[in-house]
Amino acid sequence: MDKKELQKTLFAETIFDSGAEPENGYNTVCACDMMSELLAVMNQSSHHNRGIILLTGLANPQVIRTSELVDIRLIVFLRDKRPAQETVDLAKRCGITIMSTPYTMYKSCGVLYERKLNDVQLETGSD
Amino acid sequence: MHLEFPVQGGNFSGAGGASSSIKKVLKQLGIPYDTLKRVAIASYESEMNIVAYATRGRLLVEIEPGEIAITAADVGPGIPDIEKALQEGYSTATPLIREMGFGAGLGLSNMKKAADEMVIESVVGEGTTVKMKFRLS
Numbered sequence: 001m002d003k004k005e006l007q008k009t010l011f012a013e014t015i016f017d018s019g020a021e022p023e024n025g026y027n028t029v030c031a032c033d034m035m036s037e038l039l040a041v042m043n044q045s046s047h048h049n050r051g052i053i054l055l056t057g058l059a060n061p062q063v064i065r066t067s068e069l070v071d072i073r074l075i076v077f078l079r080d081k082r083p084a085q086e087t088v089d090l091a092k093r094c095g096i097t098i099m100s101t102p103y104t105m106y107k108s109c110g111v112l113y114e115r116k117l118n119d120v121q122l123e124t125g126s127d
Numbered sequence: 128m129h130l131e132f133p134v135q136g137g138n139f140s141g142a143g144g145a146s147s148s149i150k151k152v153l154k155q156l157g158i159p160y161d162t163l164k165r166v167a168i169a170s171y172e173s174e175m176n177i178v179a180y181a182t183r184g185r186l187l188v189e190i191e192p193g194e195i196a197i198t199a200a201d202v203g204p205g206i207p208d209i210e211k212a213l214q215e216g217y218s219t220a221t222p223l224i225r226e227m228g229f230g231a232g233l234g235l236s237n238m239k240k241a242a243d244e245m246v247i248e249s250v251v252g253e254g255t256t257v258k259m260k261f262r263l264s
Contacts, residue, residue: 036229036231036232036233037231038228040233042168043168043237043241058228060228068143069167069168
């Protein structure tokens with residue numbers, strides 16, 4: 001899935017577009033509000049993270065910083081959340097695309113699951 | 128190669144900046160992706176711990192052939208019960224830390240899982256030093 005398709009699927013608005021697309025598009029979704037949980041999942045992730053979409057209800061600078069450190073390049077803020085300028089500026093500096101969707105976490109996950117996007121594959125063999 | 132980054136306690140808006148710089152240096156040195164990811168996660172969690180709990184601290188990085196060592200040393204309240212602090216879910220985080228998406232009681236456990244070796248030394252009322260080693264994959 002490319003950014004345009006994602007935007008259409010989630011009725012999302014792009015707040016900042018880095019201009020970059022991963023080679024094979026976005027094929028994986030990680031839905032998470034706790035950044036330590038996101039780091040725990042990414043530590044177990046068995047693939048490169050550039051094709052991951054992060055869905056989150058948090059809209060502070062730490063979401064951007066955490067994503068940068070684990071190579072996530074696209075974040076969708078849920079329930080029409082708008083990050084403060086400080087967060088948008090950090091996303092620009094880190095080259096991370098950010099969007100905002102009116103959908104809840106559950107609905108966003110549901111529609112992306114329907115579109116055959118994958119869960120993060122963990123090295124422990126969880127599916 | 129030796130790198131050192133100061134970390135200021137309570138500076139949430141700058142938190143993660145040191146780990147971001149460490150990751151960039153390691154990437155430029157051509158460190159393999161798996162090791163780079165593990166170092167970035169552990170470094171970031173330790174940086175967040177200093178920001179969240181300590182007065183001030185430092186991240187020290189030693190890059191040697193075959194191994195990377197990260198030391199997070201702080202001046203702060205220390206950890207009274209290290210074994211308890213390592214339990215997943217145990218946290219003394221304030222509401223502010225939780226608002227940032229941390230304080231789930233996963234930080235030290237994430238660091239331990241990401242590193243090949245981890246040693247914690249702490250003196251209550253003085254501070255904490257966490258030493259981590261990462262073998263190059």
